[in-house]
Amino acid sequence: MSVRDAIILAMSEEMRRDENVFLMGEDVGIFGGDFGTSVGMLEEFGKERVRDTPISENAISGCAIGAAMTGLRPIVDVTFMDFIVYMMDNIVNQAAKARYMFGGKGQVPVVFRCAAGSGVGAAAQHSQSLEAWFTHIPGLKVVAPGTPADVKGILKSAIRDNNTVIFLEYKAQFNMKGEVPLDPEFTIPLGKADLKREGKDVTVVTYGRMLERVLQAADEVLEAEGVSVEVVDLRTLMPLDKEAILNSVKKTGRVLLVNDAHKTGGFIGEIAAMIAESDAFDFLDNRILRLAAEDVPVPYNAKLEAAMLPSVERIKKYILKLVNKR
Template sequence: MIEGQETKVMSVRDAIIEAMSEEMRRDENVFLIGEDVGVYGGDFGTSVGMLEEFGSERVRDTPISENAISGCAVGAALTGMRPIVDVTFMDFIVYMMDNIVNQAAKTRYMYGGKGSVPVVFRCAAGSGLGSAAQHSQSLEAWFCNIPGLKVVAPGTPADVKGILKAAIRDNNPVIFLEYKAQYNMKGEVPTSPDFVLPIGKADIKRVGKDVTVVTYGRMLERVLKAADKALEKGIEVEVVDLMTLMPLDKEAIINSVKKTGRVLLVNDAHKTGGFLGEIAATITESDAFDYLDSRILRLAAEDIPTPYNHSLEVAMLPDVNRILKYIERLYDKR
């Protein structure tokens, strides 16, 4: 999706800083709010240098009160501002739920389209840093159940930049997942301030004919590595990177499943009640169901609170070898 554009190598962390900074230069109504976003530069370093450029009016440190932060942001959005909320750990979003679910998501509907709430909630999601049970969750399925919210989860530095810029420009509240275990991951990122990716559009990260793997966010990297190993065994895997969960690009999923007849769904959230079930239902309710040559498989995190112990934390998540084994299971049923 970056073919023909001038790029430079940067980390996910730097892509986030660049996306926010470009949008704040473009639109004076955009501002960043959250705990430690100013002087400290963000708990994960995702706003380093922004206070110096934009000042304390637009890079606003707050008390430790997620309810107050989200209330201020939603109220500011209602008056025409475009807040970016640094939620820090996604787990803390539970304190923001009323403002997000009952206020931000509902306003446009309740006022016949006359009110909009252009606010982005940036959530550091997932495990991998030894942050244990209360600081390691991926809660995207909660928000996909709420009409009025958009939910995005890009998995590469370039996609992070392009989708974050789109989220900031969107007139609806957006839940933006960024994976703290990937802040240091590097890749080619377009340097143009005009680089924006569409919300609601999936990307085929790898073309194949034998098995479809649908994934997003942190698991994309592992799925692509598993696909490389599968190719060594003669299995051509097509990788569908959703990037946006709501609204879901159903067409991209259905077209890929029709081509391969086999599908594996992978994410790092808990399996039971998770978003993978919604994707599976989308396939079975469509005409892609008639093209299936095997049952749909889901591979997700174990249904346990994230352990602090490193070995247990690693074991609860899908890794490259487990993903490969699931791909082989599907292919062997040809």
């Protein structure tokens, strides 16, 4: 099924399982979500549990946090991730800190679903990947699955988690299809990376939308150059599966970090620092490389938008650079 259908399935299964789970956001009910990610849910669950909200992100986030602290488990459709900037005070100063400040008695189990990334011609104000902002805040969990199966399993775990979770879903991948387990109890634990491909020459660490391109690049460099690439899919950024990353780096001795967010201040910079500070650094045969989006606002023009992102060809070029093949 598609990523879109996996999202609907995960939310529906959890709402059938737990009457405290509900969905809220702009256009989630009658319209079925701006990206079609709640189609049919109003008909099954009714307007009390699939709640259309006013166009006020500050009010939406405040209501969700308050509902969570009184025992409910809200799922918030933020629509474009860019709109989360209006929710920052509530998320960063309230949701992230309540459990700590109240000694565990003030749990805030909210999932903020954010349609992130570029690639659909939505321009500078509707195309950002802002995950690095939230990985900086203790008390928040941040996830970014890159396959339909991972989307379902991780979303279900996020809904069941007693902490606030920022869930990235990529606009350019809503139609991407793959096999998805139909078992209602299928979940994927947060904080566990996945080795999507085994290799021996280079490790590529990535997540979210870039996973698909990294896997394609790995296939092509193996066929054309005989370079064996290991692909580590983080899936969860916070908490980070450091062990999976370091074990792979020690195995291959080379590492490339790829994401579609801007390079400066991006989360992959934190991964580079973590590797450099660990004993895995002594296993490296080449420098750590990062490949990310250019530090410019996302262009509306399709060719310019494509040019600012890591392409399959650029990923291949960086892989070959690490093994000293020009």
